[in-house]
Amino acid sequence: MPGRPVSDETREQIVAAARAGKTRNAIAREFEVAGGTVTRICTDAGVSFDRSATELAVRARTIDLAEERLLVAQKMLAVASDMLDQLDAPYEVFNFGGKDNTFTSEVLDSAPAEVRRNAVVTAGIAFDKATRVIEKSDHGLEEAVGTLDVLAAGFKAAAEEIRAREAAPVEGEPDEA
Structure with missing residues (x-):
């Protein structure tokens, strides 16, 4: 691959593939040339590989995953x-079995000590795990807010430009008073 000359016909096909929206690496595999060769040929032809859509998709997915983790x-x-x-509500204890296969139960004022301990440990683990998820999600949320702010600013600038064009008087038409 490296050092091998690329024919004019192959160069044209590479540029056409790039204009058709194929990725740089896909083009390199298809024509069996290096990725740098594809970039150089396309740059010479005035074609670039726009990664903004991919970047936005990755950011959107990051935001979605952060939201799912928070949920x-x-x-x-x-x-x-x-x-x-x-734990402080009435708690039913029961037994099922014995040689006659009987069921007995009794309602206590609150859960027994072993049940309370298991519930507290389980709640503690859940709290710890949830806290870690929330701490990790903060970065994704900040990035999401930043991305949304950039998009909002772009929309605002575009809207202001359109309003300015609409408000500008057209040559040859009288100004409305």
């Missing part, structure tokens, strides 16, 4: 909170 963290915290709330 799961909220669910974990809600379940943990619910478990802790139930």
Whole structure:
């Protein structure tokens, strides 16, 4: 691949493929040339590989994943909170079995110590995991807000430009008073 001359016909095909929207690496594989060769040929022809759509897609996916992590963290915290709330509520203990296969139960004023301990440990683990998710998601959220701010500023600038064009008097037409 390196050092091999590229024919004019192949150069034209490479440029056409780039204009058709193929990626640089896909073109390099198709024509069996180096990625740098594709870039150089396309640059000479005035064609560039625009990665802005890919970058926006990656940012959007990052934002979506951060949101999903936050939703799961909220669910974990809600379940943990619910478990802790139930500890002081009446708690039914039961037994099923024996040689006669009988069922017996009794309602206690609150959960027994072992159940309370398990609930507190489980809630603590859920809280710890949820906190870590939220801490990791902060960066994604800041990036999302930054991206949205940039997009909003672009929309605002475009709208102001359109309004300015519409407000400018057209030559040969009288000004409205």
